[in-house]
Amino acid sequence: MYKPLYPTLRHWNKDWLQPEVSAAIESGKLSSIACAKSPGVFIIKLFTEDFCAKLLQEVEAFQATGLPRVRPNAQNWHGVILNELGFQPLFAAVIDRLISPLAQETFPERFKSGLCAADHHAFVVEYAAGKDQSLDLHFDDSDITVNICLGKSFQGGGLSFFGQAGKADEDIHEVDVEFAGAAHGLMHLGSHKHLVKKLEGGSRVNLLLWCLDKDNPLLAAEIPFYDDLTEHLADRSNINDSWKSWDEVGVPCTFT
Ligand SMILES: O=C(O)CCC(=O)C(=O)O
Numbered sequence: 001m002y003k004p005l006y007p008t009l010r011h012w013n014k015d016w017l018q019p020e021v022s023a024a025i026e027s028g029k030l031s032s033i034a035c036a037k038s039p040g041v042f043i044i045k046l047f048t049e050d051f052c053a054k055l056l057q058e059v060e061a062f063q064a065t066g067l068p069r070v071r072p073n074a075q076n077w078h079g080v081i082l083n084e085l086g087f088q089p090l091f092a093a094v095i096d097r098l099i100s101p102l103a104q105e106t107f108p109e110r111f112k113s114g115l116c117a118a119d120h121h122a123f124v125v126e127y128a129a130g131k132d133q134s135l136d137l138h139f140d141d142s143d144i145t146v147n148i149c150l151g152k153s154f155q156g157g158g159l160s161f162f163g164q165a166g167k168a169d170e171d172i173h174e175v176d177v178e179f180a181g182a183a184h185g186l187m188h189l190g191s192h193k194h195l196v197k198k199l200e201g202g203s204r205v206n207l208l209l210w211c212l213d214k215d216n217p218l219l220a221a222e223i224p225f226y227d228d229l230t231e232h233l234a235d236r237s238n239i240n241d242s243w244k245s246w247d248e249v250g251v252p253c254t255f256t
């Protein structure tokens, strides 16, 4: 049984945010908290170091139970889907109050009246020796991706950005971004192609928020985020039948 360490972490609280971010929300001008590294790639620092440390502890407490889990996405093998651990209310509020107006200011042509988030996928990915150590070039199943480092200590493992999926320059390299440590993050369009460079040492754990706008064709097609994980689930069935009840019951969980 998994018993959350910090049940209150799952709900919106300004204390989780950097003071500049709270102030920007109050003033209704969010662009000051996003710094363009190159067109369409923004450096952001949204959550406090304390929040990031607690979230990391929460993930590690869950992993220590040895309970079955679904891989976080079709490429990363190591990590956890946070909404399976009860984080849906927090990230829905974060997207609504923070990411949506920020997307409107940073990508005004794309999100004229903000990102109308109809769904999201919140997960943690983990890189270390013997685990994932890099990620091939891809685009995300999202309209906006927020990617925030939770720790720990690492060398390498930065991101390289290329062009927009479907455009003539989609595979042309644009810019490299390294994570400066816990709480440092990025925001970009899901269609902005990227890869993760090889981790050279240590362990990097990042929070990913894939936000889907209401007009995203994935929603119209009613393709759930987990659809392309079927193959992985089939693999798991050979070694452990417990995944079969996963979708119905979620994580056995007690909240206090
Ligand atoms: O590990 C990262 O920083 C990026 C992960 C990523 O691109 C993804 O999960 O889609």
Ligand SMILES: [Fe+2]
Pocket (backbone or CB within 6 Å): 138, 139, 140, 194
């Ligand atoms: Fe990605």
